[in-house]
Amino acid sequence: MSKTDDTNLIERCVGGDRKAIETLLVKYEKPVFNAAFRMLDSRDDAMDVTQTVFLKVFENIDHYDPSRRFFSWIYRITLNESINWLGKAKRLQPLKHEAVDEGRSLEQEVDSANLSKGVQAALMAINTDYRTVIVLKHFLGCSYGEIGEILEIPDKTVKSRLYSARQQLKDVLTQSGIH
């Protein structure tokens, strides 16, 4: 997550450079989509949230505060949008779509899919604050400091929240026989 590269791209985005916009999109679409998916448990909803996140980011790019790191800004928007989405009263049922990686055996694919589904079910069973820190730590690879920056909470709170989140997650995974 290089600040210098992103800063350069953002400057070009502000100037209306579509190539720079696309480069930022290519760089962040997968983590943003994955974070939204892990928060929402629906590919369709994750795609809608991802689209909203990027539109918001690029519409407000000239208001971006360069003292913050870009990834912390975009991840914060992603998590807020996902939480807003969860709060919507009326939602369509998700259309499940499981992509198969042709480079792996069916057995590996099934094991991987089962693990992914089991972990996802456990994530949906814990509260949103806890799910948020787990997503940031384990699916976006953020450090304590980065999680604190994204959520605007002290490192001490990050650590205690992460510990409680893992305890809850462990209980759910143990009950479901995955862990």
Next chain:
Amino acid sequence: MAIDQKHLDLINADIDGEIRDSDRRELRAFLAESVEGRALHEELASLCSTLDAVDAIDPPPHMRHVIMSSMKPARTKPESPGFFQKIFAIPALTHSVTFAAGIFLTLSLLHSGQISTGAFDDVTGLVGTIADPIDAEVLGAVAFDKPEVAGKVALRRSGAMLILDMDLVAVRPIEVEADYTDRTIWFNGFAQLESSGTKISAETGRIRLGMDGKRRFAVYLQNKGGRETTVKLRFLAGGKVVHEASLDYMPTR
């Protein structure tokens, strides 16, 4: 014996790769003495390796294209709204103008064998907005995600009008064919939202559309007899069928 907060933090920091060397020595000493500490360390390490074994998922292949297509061109300088922008900021007028533009584009692009039958004389069905026909009942919908084309098509009914509501994105030019089985049903209109360039042709029992990029449009079919019908959809890229689907209208007796 319960583990104190300091050693809990050290265990977590070690698992997360955020422990300092000086703290690592202290943790080792603690773990050598504490059975509970070792159990917790092992338990957390196992949980984290389970979480880290979950693969990242790939976004849908068309998502990038959808986002780029939705992006408005950047303005070089701030502009104050002009007279027309202020007028068109009123939602009802925006919809009316969009709809009128759709009809205008349709008429300019359309070549139809039905014109001579007078089908276009009747424009009573061409009211409202394609974004959300107020009274239109959804009869069925299909969603798909193919490399060449992705999106949703819904069949709606409003009175005697059947509406094919399409929200599609294609990475290269595609053709959409909609065949409807009942020949007494005829093409009654077409409208599209905030886009241009969709080509349409109509003949008895079949509509053909050509499009590229992201498009939202509606095809209106007049079904005065309220007849049962199936709309068969075929999506073609480079002349090859890349997706097929069908939607049914079954009148309630």
